[in-house]
Amino acid sequence: MSNYADSLHHLESYIAARVPVIGMRTVEQQRALRLLREAAGQPRRSSMPFWIYTRATGLRDLRTNSTVIDDRSFVGAMDFAAAQFTSRANATVVFVDPTDLEGDNQMSRHMAELARLADTNMGSVVVITDSPIWSGLQRLGMSIQLDLPEPDEMYAILGRFLGDHRGHIPVEWDESDTRRAAEFLRGVTEAEAVNLMATFAAKGSVLKPDVLGLAQAKDRIFSDLAGLERIPLKAGSYAVGGLTNLREWLGRKHRLMHEDLRGTHLRPPRGVLLVGVPGCGKSLSAKAIAHEWQLPLYRLDMGSIHGKYLGESESRFREALAMADRVAPCILWIDEIEKGLSGRHDTTGVPARVVGHFLFWLQESDSRAFVVATANDVRSLPPELMRKGRFDELFFVDLPDAEDRREIIQLYYRLYLGQEPDPVQMDRLVDLSDGFAGSDIAAALHDVGTEARLSGGTGHLRPAFVLDTFANTVPLSKVHPEQIQEIRAWGLQRAVPAGRSPMPSGPVGGGGPRRILFTGD
Template sequence: MPNYADSLRHLDSYVSARVPVIALRTIEQQRALRLLREAAGRPSRSGMPFWIYTRATGLRDLRTHAAVHDDRSLTGAMEFAASQFAARANATVILVDPHDVASDTPAVRHIAELARLAENNMGSVVLVSDTPVWSGLQRLGMGLMLDLPDAEEMYGILSGFLTDHRGRFPIEWDEDDARRAAEFLSGATESECVNLMATVAAKGSVKKEDVLALAQAKDRIFSDITGLERIHLKDADYQVGGLTSLRTWLRRRNQLIHSDLRHSHLRPPRGVLLVGVPGCGKSLSAKAVAQEWQLPLYRLDMASIHGKYWGESEGNMRAALETADRVAPCVLWIDEIEKGLAGGAGEVTGVGQRVIGHFLFWLQESQSRSFVVATANDVRSLPPELLRKGRFDELFFVDLPDPEDRKEIITLYFGRYLGKDPEPAELDRLVDLSEGFAGSDIESALHDVGAEALLDGGVENLRPSFVQDTFANTVPMIRVNPERIEEIRAWGRERAVPAGRSSLSSAPGATTPGRRILLMGD
């Protein structure tokens, strides 16, 4: 993807070669016009006329902004251009956002005839548009894509803003802060970058912590995105019991995702795949990551990705992932990924495989700071290529909590629903009663206790044994479907890193094969 300097170099070569049609595609009109003025301002082109047409101003001289034609319509501008192309050499006419250049229309045919006339006398027609140009017109010349500012150009924009405002209010940022902010703003336009910085600076200072605030402010630009659902977090979403190894690993990835990687060959963390027993905290972990890292959370809605028309699903997936790159840094949550990416054995259209292909290519090649947290219950339905090392940074298995994890989870939900910590003896008894419980089973039981306490006028009015009776009467999933749960756990024992502090327990009499071990640098 060419940045501003590369685009200017290409544009210079096209203008020098007198290419009859130059299609400049961009969503940043003002940045494109600055590019054109810079190209037209070369000393070697001082004798070459450049005119520009916009709907608001009509036809004007690109350098002096002086009006050159009274008719402000596109037709009037093209008639003037035709007369100039016939009368003089090396003339250039720039048409900004002409109507509907993507299809074969009479107006586009008129522009094509104008380009052929220009070609006869070394003239050029430059089209500035945010849509592709009709192929019949594009074949008459060359195309150029002015992409969004990269991190280096964004750093220059930020540095210019900070330089202009130093001395007017306190600015704590140094070069490293500006570099981090530039990476966070990748995917934004130049005007969005300036607006975001002005919003941050409006409080009268620019502090160190505003680097993250800038990333959060950027998130508000993208409030309505097809295929991506913005998840607004509550304080409770930060709290996760157990999963010690996973939480330790995520803390280290947090350091990496906020690090300056320009001088290394490292890429930002790609993400984690969480598989395991339902109800043990996989989805909650995605929310906790976003909350702890202070990044926006988006859910990739696979239901809205799949369409009924040919190519629609693939296009929706591609657009959603491109948007994820733009909103980065963010956490991208894909819940029950197997339901959206698994290709059925009876599928004959190949849509599932193409959607998987787009996702895997993005997962492998994207350099944005979009951290994927994908969860799966039925991992057998996932395509094998998704589990290959290098797609996700790590594959964790979320098992039923062990006694220490259950103690942590019980204490967490006891405080949330009953407003106090359990007595030590009671806590030990509840840990014993919750053998085989998933985290959701423990939360459900204590939620019921909290509801009863509210109806009875307070926790003090509950009979002492009510909490224990509630736990004793709760039937966990492992007792409802033991074969299915043990099958899931057997898969996780052999193929994934345990998310908890201890290795997975086996069914009585079962042999436990060698486990993968999570290695840390410290």
């Protein structure tokens, strides 16, 4: 049963039982009013009066929308309700978004007195609000949580919209497209969904590519996200060199990300944990996935999650994950996750509780938020995070081998110099870059591209300068060899290699830092 149908069932039960206070918590006032009108419109309630008060329209009849009194003030509506509850039975008065009902104050106590008065003569007070209600008032009755539309209800909303437009504009969507769109629109209100669909219909058609376009358009309605940083993707390529196994695995997950999984016990892909050597493409992979999958990218900043007050960190973390569910489908990037979840040397218990919330979310959430978490010091992560079933897979990103280095050099040569490298020069660059991470190669070729720009173009660049730049670049594997070897020793035995095959775990490249000058052209 959908949340709407479930809420309608509870509302009708409370009205039939003449519960004195019915609190309806929702951010969708119009959807809540439709729910009330549906309950009030039952033939068996035709003799029961229903009135509704809003600040904009004052007090009106719920069924006919006719004005009841000229006084549009909240106090006037309260006085009218008190008079009705005193003089007649089975009266129901609805208050939409009343103010100052969250705490113990004069207004909430006034509303509680009104509810007690209603109770003496089989009356009901219905409060529609998006804020909590004072416990002293809420305990006089019952509450209903009207959540955002679930996929089945969203499918019906989209079906009605498309049905209204078929015959007027070309509509290419079939049932499968509508189902996918309903999944993509999870986390938005009914009004937001209709507005998004209207923007597509306004261009004169609803086409197949608009299904995926909904995920991108949906992203524009969210701003100021708690704990999440929207990462804009610049126009251009986010290609990742090497990492062949990871890229093939992601290709399969991409297909599943858009599959209709109703009727199965499968859930959408949860995400991937990338561990390994710094600078080898872990963070870039998150951007590349978002770019290739055409999904918005959000970064969960673990530094902004932790607060100084008791329970603040856990609350912020829960809020951030809830927002990730709402903006899905998306890529949720958690960079250097060990810095936020490591419990080493901690005596407060905060990291353990944050880890608990994260594990629960990974296990139970069925939203299409695909997590790309990266870690350098994986040993500080709690072991339960790496258990199968949390993330879909644990990949180890190692230093690139010769073939991967060739691919990375070619990629950045095109990017920074706008041309293909000479085959002979390419072979020498592959040899010189032994022990380089992808970031080392990118930095070296960026320097080459800068020099070419200052020299008047690639035609004025000495070929030997490129070799000099690579030869005089000291990679991280030479600066911190012990740390890199420790990381590699762990990953090569405990994770799936992200590249074609794992490199030997012995010393990288041999020898110490090199200073070689190529003088000839």
